[in-house]
Amino acid sequence: MKWSLTLGRVAGIRILVHWTFVLLLGWVAFTESQRGSDLNTILLAIGFVLSVFACVVLHELGHALTAKKYGIKTRMITLLPIGGVASLERMPESPKQELLVAVAGPAVNVVIAFILWLVLPGLQAIPSDEFFMRITPANFLYLLLFVNIMLVLFNAIPAFPMDGGRVLRALLAFKLGRVRATQIAANLGQLLAIVFVFYGFLTNPFLILIGLFVFFGAYTENMMVQHLDFLRGHSVREGMMTNYVTLTPDNTVRDALEKLLMGSEHEFIVEQDGNVVGTLTRSQLIQALKENKTDTPVAEIMTQEFVSFDVKDKLSAAYTELQKSRSPLYPVLENGRLAGVINTDNINEFIMIKSALVN
CATH class of the missing domain: 3.10.580.10 (CBS-domain)
Incomplete structure (x- = not known):
């Protein structure tokens, strides 16, 4: 991807960070400074964002390494302000294989959350809203646990290109075939995307961006599968x-x-x-x-x-x-x-x- 910096390689997979990621870190630093935070608090907030994206990289590696078991290569994993993208050569056409590849990413976040839950002392009471408003040394790992749970729930949404959409497609494909399963999963994804956009206008504009991302991701996936089906059997x-x-x-x-x-x-x-x-x-x-x-x-x-x-x-x-x-x-x-x-x-x-x- 253009304008990306290579951070390194894991199992032969390039890890890239897009330049717009710097804007996210700058926005975090600016927001904290506007709240009157000192340098240590600003650095802690940036460290939390980097920790979250480290979990995102592990999530994408879960997909990539599982796909590798089925002979599918991953060219790169790119970090963007809205998350990570693993550039797999293709998704498996076998429903069982696609199901395992799709589940592997969220499974990594479940493992991270479980480990944090084991090592952290139990909270004495339900956290207040203030607990989630500012990163402190006391709540750093608790919030990281919460973020990993949210990553699992967010990716469970049954809409392309989220993992939930691929899980739904894989489950439907066992009975309906890949093309019909993709049509159903894509249509559901686009319906949910429209809900996100309308709800975003009423509450959080960020949901509009997510809705558009989901809508066009579902459309592209559906068209790609239909096109490949037309080409099947031809030289x-x-x-x-x-x-x-x-x-x-x-x-x-x-x-x-x-x-x-x-x-x-x-x-x-x-x-x-x-x-x-x-x-x-x-x-x-x-x-x-x-x-x-x-x-x-x-x-x-x-x-x-x-x-x-x-x-x-x-x-x-x-x-x-x-x-x-x-x-x-x-x-x-x-x-x-x-x-x-x-x-x-x-x-x-x-x-x-x-x-x-x-x-």
Whole structure:
């Protein structure tokens, strides 16, 4: 993710913190200073926020390490002011596996809360509202226990992209199948999101942000699953383009610009006698033009490291790769030689046709 700082790696998973996280710490420090808190109290409040997000990282690691057992990699865990995001390559399609991956995160918070409950002395009375208003050395761990319980309850909401939505989908999928289960869970999630938004207007504006996050998360999940279902059983050969323009390594930037203007292509495959040697994008061409490199061979500015697909690969796998990659165009090979190209737009058109045929 752009504008993120790498904090380290755990089990090969990068832990990132987004720059906006600094705004949260600044807001905490500002709020405490406005209340007249001294430096020690401000630092304690910041330390509490960092402790909460350490629990969030452990929560996300619970998901990631459980997914790893099923051969699913996690590229990174990113900390944002609203929480953490584990970037799993995909969710398991097996309901049992998805259920275990979804439950693993909140289970970590249950364990943390249980450990804190064991080590902390019991409270003599029900805490007052003031107990929760300010972080002190006396209530620090008690509040951390409370936050972990709230994380479990919040993630239990049966709405995507919360864990509760994935648990609901997994349970429904045992009987209804993944597509229908996703539709039901997503619709429920969007209904709850609308409730959050309206309630947020009346009480806490932060609920509006949560509601929007849930609504669009549910919509995206539902569309993704439906699209993958349309692509199931189809190969890359069926979704690739065979009418395309290529360049050779000896073509100049001027040659490429002429082809850019003459047609609708924005990206090009660079090939030599059927062997793909690189890819070239419009932005690379414009940059070369700005640097007055019109007579430079495209071999000097093209991208030589690229991902390719075979005509026999699953179209659904290509779609998933295109969704998470920044590369706009992929070469498709047959017996090691260029047979076609594929991009997101063409797969979306394939999905649109399949959807129209079903309806």
